[in-house]
Amino acid sequence: MATIYDVAERAGVSLATVSRVMNKNTNVGEKTKQKVLAAMAELDYRPNTFAQSLASNSSNSIGVLVSQLDGPYYGPMMAEIESALRATNKHVIIAVGHSVAEQEIDSVEFLLGRGCDALILDVEAVSDEYLIELSQGATPIVLINRYISDISDRCIYLDNELGGYLATRHVLELGHRDIAYVSGPKRKHDAVERLEGHKKALAEFDVPYKASLCVEGDYKEDGGVVAMEQLLDSAQRFTAVVCANDQMVSGAISVCLERGLKVPGDLSFVGYDNIPFARYISPKLTTVNNPIHEMGKMAALWLLKNIYKNDQLEVTNVFVPELVVRGSARRPGNK
Amino acid sequence: MATIYDVAERAGVSLATVSRVMNKNTNVGEKTKQKVLAAMAELDYRPNTFAQSLASNSSNSIGVLVSQLDGPYYGPMMAEIESALRATNKHVIIAVGHSVAEQEIDSVEFLLGRGCDALILDVEAVSDEYLIELSQGATPIVLINRYISDISDRCIYLDNELGGYLATRHVLELGHRDIAYVSGPKRKHDAVERLEGHKKALAEFDVPYKASLCVEGDYKEDGGVVAMEQLLDSAQRFTAVVCANDQMVSGAISVCLERGLKVPGDLSFVGYDNIPFARYISPKLTTVNNPIHEMGKMAALWLLKNIYKNDQLEVTNVFVPELVVRGSARRPGNK
DNA sequence: GACTTATGGCTACCATTTACGACGTTGCAG
DNA sequence: CTGCAACGTCGTAAATGGTAGCCATAAGTC
Numbered sequence: 001m002a003t004i005y006d007v008a009e010r011a012g013v014s015l016a017t018v019s020r021v022m023n024k025n026t027n028v029g030e031k032t033k034q035k036v037l038a039a040m041a042e043l044d045y046r047p048n049t050f051a052q053s054l055a056s057n058s059s060n061s062i063g064v065l066v067s068q069l070d071g072p073y074y075g076p077m078m079a080e081i082e083s084a085l086r087a088t089n090k091h092v093i094i095a096v097g098h099s100v101a102e103q104e105i106d107s108v109e110f111l112l113g114r115g116c117d118a119l120i121l122d123v124e125a126v127s128d129e130y131l132i133e134l135s136q137g138a139t140p141i142v143l144i145n146r147y148i149s150d151i152s153d154r155c156i157y158l159d160n161e162l163g164g165y166l167a168t169r170h171v172l173e174l175g176h177r178d179i180a181y182v183s184g185p186k187r188k189h190d191a192v193e194r195l196e197g198h199k200k201a202l203a204e205f206d207v208p209y210k211a212s213l214c215v216e217g218d219y220k221e222d223g224g225v226v227a228m229e230q231l232l233d234s235a236q237r238f239t240a241v242v243c244a245n246d247q248m249v250s251g252a253i254s255v256c257l258e259r260g261l262k263v264p265g266d267l268s269f270v271g272y273d274n275i276p277f278a279r280y281i282s283p284k285l286t287t288v289n290n291p292i293h294e295m296g297k298m299a300a301l302w303l304l305k306n307i308y309k310n311d312q313l314e315v316t317n318v319f320v321p322e323l324v325v326r327g328s329a330r331r332p333g334n335k
Numbered sequence: 336m337a338t339i340y341d342v343a344e345r346a347g348v349s350l351a352t353v354s355r356v357m358n359k360n361t362n363v364g365e366k367t368k369q370k371v372l373a374a375m376a377e378l379d380y381r382p383n384t385f386a387q388s389l390a391s392n393s394s395n396s397i398g399v400l401v402s403q404l405d406g407p408y409y410g411p412m413m414a415e416i417e418s419a420l421r422a423t424n425k426h427v428i429i430a431v432g433h434s435v436a437e438q439e440i441d442s443v444e445f446l447l448g449r450g451c452d453a454l455i456l457d458v459e460a461v462s463d464e465y466l467i468e469l470s471q472g473a474t475p476i477v478l479i480n481r482y483i484s485d486i487s488d489r490c491i492y493l494d495n496e497l498g499g500y501l502a503t504r505h506v507l508e509l510g511h512r513d514i515a516y517v518s519g520p521k522r523k524h525d526a527v528e529r530l531e532g533h534k535k536a537l538a539e540f541d542v543p544y545k546a547s548l549c550v551e552g553d554y555k556e557d558g559g560v561v562a563m564e565q566l567l568d569s570a571q572r573f574t575a576v577v578c579a580n581d582q583m584v585s586g587a588i589s590v591c592l593e594r595g596l597k598v599p600g601d602l603s604f605v606g607y608d609n610i611p612f613a614r615y616i617s618p619k620l621t622t623v624n625n626p627i628h629e630m631g632k633m634a635a636l637w638l639l640k641n642i643y644k645n646d647q648l649e650v651t652n653v654f655v656p657e658l659v660v661r662g663s664a665r666r667p668g669n670k
Numbered sequence: 671g672a673c674t675t676a677t678g679g680c681t682a683c684c685a686t687t688t689a690c691g692a693c694g695t696t697g698c699a700g
Numbered sequence: 701c702t703g704c705a706a707c708g709t710c711g712t713a714a715a716t717g718g719t720a721g722c723c724a725t726a727a728g729t730c
Contacts, residue, residue: 003685014711019687027708049450050394051685054385054716061428061449069414070611070628072407079404082431091449093396093426096417114396114426115384221615250615257617276405280556280585281616282592293405338717349678354719364676386717389684674729683719692711700703 002043011039022047053115060090062303063111063119067099071220072247072275074122077144077296081120084300088308090117099188101125112139118307120144120299124188142302144295146189147318156299156317160190163288163321164197167242167270170286170323172205176240176268176332179207181214182227182252184244191219194244194272213238217248224251232259239268239332246271246278246287249328253281268329284326291319337378346374357382388450396426397638398446398454402434406555407582407610409457412479412631416455419635423643425452434523436460447474453642455479455634459523477637479630481524482653491634491652495525498623498656499532502577502605505621505658507540509666511575511603514542516549517562517587519579526554529579529607548573552583559586567594574603574667581606581613581622584663588616603664619661626654 008015013032020028021036028036039045053059062085066074082092095111097104104123111119119141123131128148135141135151147157171179181198184191199209215230217223224243228251231241243249249271253263261267263283271278271287278285298316305313343350348367355363356371374380388394397420401409417427430446432439439458446454454476458466463483470476470486482492506514516533519526534544550565552558559578563586566573578584584606588598596602598618606613606622613620633651640648 005685015686016688016712017710020710023687027710029709032710046448048389048685049448050385050389050392051716052687054383054389054718055685055687057385057687057716059385068410069417070410072410072612075405075407075410078429079431082404082429086430086445091428091430091445093428094413094417095421095426096414110421110424110426113381113384221611250612254615254617254619276556277407277585277612277616280589281612282589284589340717350718351679351720352677355677358719362676367677383717386684387719389686390717390719392684392719672730674727676725676727678723678725680722680724682721684717686716688713688715690712690714693709694707695709696705696707698703698705700701 001048002045004045004047006043007036007039007045010043011035058117059115061093061114061116062090062300063093063095063114063116065095065097065104065107065111065119066122067097067124069094069096072277073273073292076276076293077122080293080296081300084297084304088304090308097123097125099124101127105130108134112137118142118303120296120303122146140303140307142299144299145292153317154302156295156302156319158190158290158292158295158319158321160193160321161197161200163272163290164194164242164244165201166197166321166323167194167272167288168198168201169204170270170325171240171242171268171329172201172207174240174268174329174331177205177207178236178238178240179213180231180236180238180241182217182224182231182241182243182248183214184217184219184248186216188219191244198242212236217244219245219247221247221251221254224248224253225255226251228252228255232256240270240329241267242270244272246273246275246285249285249287250277250281253328264328264330268332270329274324278324279326283328286326286329287324289322289324291321295319336383337380339380339382341378342371342374342380345378346370393452394450395424396428396449396451397635398428398430398449398451400430400432400439400442400446400454401457402432402459404429404431407612408608408627411611411628412457415628415631416635419632419639423639425643432458432460434459436462440465443469447472453477453638455638457481475638475642477634479634488652489637491630491637491654493525493625493627493630493654493656495528495656496532496535498607498625499529499577499579500536501532501656501658502529502607502623503533503536504539505660506575506577506603506605506664507536507542509575509603509664511667512540512542513571513573513575514548515566515571515573515576517552517559517566517576517578517583518549519552519554519583521551523554526579533577547571552579554580554582556582556586556589559583559588560590561586563587563590567591575605575664576602577605579607581608581610581620584620584622585612585616588618588663599663599665603667605664609659613659614661618663620659621661621664622659624657624659626656630654 004015008018095107097107104126122144143155147155183195215227217227271285274287274289301313343353430442432442439461457479478490482490518530550562552562606620609622609624
């Protein structure tokens with residue numbers, strides 16, 4: 001592999017000049033620049049990234065820590081991050097935290113140890129304090145899906161409470177009054193925020209919140225199954241179910257269909273996230289759109305702007321969810 | 336940040352000894368070893384990865400190139416790769432090829448330029464020749480989802496033809512004789528292999544293959560929608576539809592339901608891949624299991640074994656698909 | 671006393687970046 | 701017209717933080 005020395009020799013210049021040609025084009029004469037470029041091409045020279053990183057103390061790599069890689073949620077986000085970053089020749093190192101504090105911290109250390117220039121974090125278990133302290137370290141971080149007021153400018157997040165509100169308001173407006181709610185795990189921030197929105201909507205319509213109609217799921221399909229069985233077996237009256245994400249809705253609906261209940265004839269459903277499958281399951285899901293891929297892209301842009309000093313980039317921190325009305329919810333008693 | 340020199344000084348030993356402690360534990364006394372370890376802990380010393388990479392010319396990083404990041408398919412694979420590799424302190428750099436030859440090659444170059452120790456590739460557009468040549472380069476590669484006889488030991492793949500065969504045989508055994516097939520894009524290897532299996536099953540049951548009953552989709556939900564509409568509008572008779580993947584099944588079923596057709600009453604469906612959602616959509620999908628996550632894990636193990644010389648690891652190259660019978664296919668005429 | 675084991679001390683090497691300084695040219699003021 | 705400062709252009713050499721190999725030395729073992 002050709003080194004910068006070879007290029008310098010071939011071009012008849014010093015290695016510093018070659019380096020200058022590669023980096024900032026400042027102060028290098030046009031003629032020599034062409035000579036150097038020609039020499040690089042002839043030798044098929046590629047700078048050694050290791051040496052570059054060592055000397056410049058920057059790796060052009062971004063660590064991305066997500067909670068999980070499978071599931072319909074993080075793929076689109078990762079895809080956006082990758083493409084935005086790659087376009088500027090940065091690369092992405094991934095790690096998974098599994099929503100467990102210890103593993104999240106471990107992953108952060110891992111990424112830091114790898115010399116990432118910055119971190120994009122989607123973490124749930126770790127404390128606000130930890131993140132605040134981390135943000136004061138040498139390596140910049142940006143948070144996806146989480147809002148911490150002390151470092152709000154580094155947070156890219158969705159207004160989850162509004163989303164929860166919109167979902168429940170929709171069924172209220174359709175006329176439902178007995179509404180069950182399948183929450184995400186209460187230890188997750190977005191789960192409690194969505195639930196808050198739900199309560200807010202109920203209050204607005206003067207419908208009392210009943211704890212017995214709210215069951216905690218795990219954000220997975222199985223969680224929806226279990227929650228729905230529990231709800232149905234409790235023999236409580238309800239005509240609509242709002243779920244904190246689409247995966248749980250699909251699990252819940254599958255239980256209903258198995259028991260011969262019609263959806264949305266007997267029971268209306270509203271989901272959350274608008275995952276790709278939401279429009280292909282039957283009935284098509286009425287849900288709240290979660291622009292997770294845009295948030296991923298925005299996180300990448302934030303970095304480009306703040307770390308690599310690429311200005312003229314507009315960054316939005318907070319995203320607003322929107323209701324997507326499809327076929328899984330309708331008026332009560334309308335069979 | 337503390338350097339190896341600081342550690343040596345603090346521990347009162349030489350730099351060489353520190354290096355010995357970190358790498359191979361050869362010939363270093365227990366007492367001094369403890370001193371060094373203590374000094375490292377006190378100084379919170381972490382070896383500078385850039386310098387390590389430069390000096391050793393190995394980065395402990397693996398490049399993973401997939402076709403896409405969204406969709407239900409690659410997430411589980413990536414998850415397995417990440418966890419297997421991380422357990423041994425390697426890290427994963429991702430890139431996306433989008434099934435376009437130019438982008439795939441570009442991504443390979445990108446990964447190579449990043450100094451990856453090895454590459455895991457899931458590529459579709461690039462030629463066999465390119466991959467064979469690549470495999471002879473300095474950086475080892477392993478292929479997922481593709482079989483090339485010249486480099487078969489570096490291929491981790493599924494017997495797609497068998498899978499296609501199993502899917503179609505299932506509906507044949509149920510009594511169907513008029514069977515439509517929604518293929519994946521013909522430019523993809525697995526798509527043509529699956530179709531081959533389909534034809535083989537037909538032949539075995541003496542059912543002639545009709546090209547008019549076979550339409551090409553794009554492996555996405557929308558492709559299933561379009562294909563199904565085309566099939567239905569063609570006014571041909573068929574009682575079962577075999578789709579080359581689950582995403583297209585879900586699109587196809589949604590069309591049927593919209594048109595008032597009962598599934599599986601009027602039309603039976605069999606899918607392929609057994610994506611997580613397959614069991615939660617209604618009806619639950621009968622499909623062919625594709626152990627993609629195991630294949631990801633196996634690719635990682637292959638690397639550990641072959642690159643990092645971690646022996647005593649068993650590697651399987653070819654995986655066999657299995658039929659998963661659920662509720663989307665039943666006897667014809669059984670309403 | 672020969673042999674082994676543990677350790678230190680050097681040095682070469684890896685491929686860059688970057689601070690510093692040298693050199694020649696230019697423009698402007700005296 | 702000349703002297704000098706400023707500037708653009710380039711080279712030199714010192715970091716950067718490790719790895720790895722060699723040889724010397726010391727201590728312990730049979």
